[in-house]
Amino acid sequence: MKGGASPTAKEVSRRSWSAVSRLSDTLQRDTVGGCLLLGAAVFALLWANSPWGDAYAALGEVEVGADIFGLHLDLSLSAWAADGLLAIFFFVVGLELKQKFVAGDLRDPSRAALPIAGAVGGMIVPAAIFVAVTLPAGDGAVEGWAIPAATDIAFALAVLAVVATHLPVALRTFLLTLAVVDDLLAITVIAVFYSESIDFTFLALALVPLALFAICVQRRVSQWWVLVPLATLTWIFMHESGVHATVAGVLLGFAVPVLARDGADDNEHGGLAHHFERRVRPISAGVAVPVFAFFAAGVTVGGVGALGDTVTDPVALGVIAGLVVGKVVGILGTTRIVSEVTRASLDSSVKWIDIFGVALLAGIGFTVSLLIGELAYADDGDRAEVVKVGVLIGSLISASLAAIVLRVRNRHYRDLRRAAGDDDAHRTSSAEGRNNAPSPSAATST
Incomplete structure (x- = not known):
């Protein structure tokens, strides 16, 4: 711009696009998504327990939409967040899963065996602990058995990103693979056990736009005005x-091709899965997951005495024990057994104490755990509030313990590399790995 002349329309457009691009790149980072998720949850807790708590509750019940052509789209804001916005999160999860199975770590059975086994054990043991704790209580308390089985990818990776300045890159790969498989299992659980009575007519109708979406993306059609209506x-x-609507997000993500036409990895040649993930992840991390957390986490504590009564409720105890104890026992125990009876082994740069830290980290069950809690106790508002307290406390304990263990291990690896004289090189490679490797936001989860 010369002589004080006003910027041209092209210059304004270029600056606006540059700003949007920088924001998008920022939202790709694990730490940013985790901080937004945490901030939304804390804000909801503070508002719900403030003198204006009734306004928070009323906001979640505001209905938006209409009953059009017999379609029940007149939902509350909290329902839109859980059913609608989380579908965006699960679309990103579906893209991540597809890339992992086709061109990532899950393609190699020897590398995937231990984290897959850990994910299975990390769901079975917490669920078993929850059942053991809640079964004597009766009155349908056991219906939330899957609540502590889920791991929140966004939170877990955010914590790891903060402390992992010197931890082996293979440890992040282990956690990411474990969390991705955990999400796949959680999605299956939601679809099978927490969906309402199925209307097969609408289910068949859903397959029509899904098939058209799949045909379009397989033909490399990427125009939003074609794909968004089909996805909607x-x-x-x-x-x-x-069937819970978030399942649609996963199926749509699975439909997107990972490899370019010449068979190369999409990360090298810009295939649609990588392209869509880069475009949609900022929306998921910056809007969908934080808004869901805002509406899901606003539990009214009601003072120290009421909090004590809530924490001692069998459902809350089952959730806390499942997340804090069950995840560690399930993940660490299963991976150790599989490594002993098969040829699968840890990466040479990773030790079992590191896996212990990751197992603690997997006890962060925020997004998907809250979603399952809402589905499990949809007709019992008091118990749904108890679930929120259990999830928040269990996730906080797990995150704190994991941060302590991984900080100690991070210091150990830092000292080793300083002694070897390659500290700066490792710091650079670790930062590049965290910023470049794709990772779900989440949620979730969910």
Whole structure:
């Protein structure tokens, strides 16, 4: 711009696009998504327990939408957050899963065996602990058995990103693989055990736009005005079918091709899965997951005495024990057994104490655990509030313990590399690995 002349329309457009691009790149980082998720949850807790708590509760009940052509789209804001916005999060999860299975760590059975085993054990043991704690209580308390089985990828990776300045890159890969498989199992659990009575007519209708979406992306059609309406119709029909609508997000993500036409990895040649992930992840991390957390985490504590009563409730105890104890026992125990009876082994740069830290980290069950809690106790508002307290406390304990263990291990690896004289090189490679490797936001989860 010369002589004080006003910027041209092209210059303004270029600056605006540059700002959007910088914001998008920022939202790709694990730490940023985790901080937004945590901030939304804390804000909801403070508001719900303030003198204006009634306004918070009323906001979640505000209905938006309409009953059009017999489609029940007149949902509350909290329902839109859980059913609608989380579908965006699970779409990113679906893309991540597809890339992992086709061109990532899950393609190699020898590398994937231990984290997959850990994910399975990390779901079975917490669920078993929850059942053991809640079964004597009766009155349907056991219905939330899957609540402590889920790991929140966004939170877990955010904590790891903060402390992992010198931890082996293979440890992040282990956690990411474990969390991705955990999400796949959680999605299956939601679809099978926490969906309402299924309307097969709407389920069949959902397959039509889903198939058209798949045909379009397989032909490398990427125009939003073609794909977004098809994805929206898939979501609507899935929602009406009784299957939880977030499943539509995963199926749409699975439909996107990972490899370019010449068979090369999309990360090298810009295939659609990588392209969509880069475009949609900022929306998931910056909007979808924080808004869901805002509406899901605002539990009213009601003072120290009321909090004590809530924490001692069997459901809360089951959730806390499942997240803090069950995840560690399930992940560490299963991976150790599999490594002893098969040829699968840890990466040479990773030790078992590191896996212990990751197992603690997997006890952060925020997004998907809260979602399952809402589904499990949809008709019992008091118990749903108890679940929120249990999830928040269990996740906080797990995150704190994991941070302590991984900080100690991080110091150990830092000292080793300083002694070897390659500290700066490792710091650079670790930072590049964290910033470049794709990672779900989440949520979730969920």
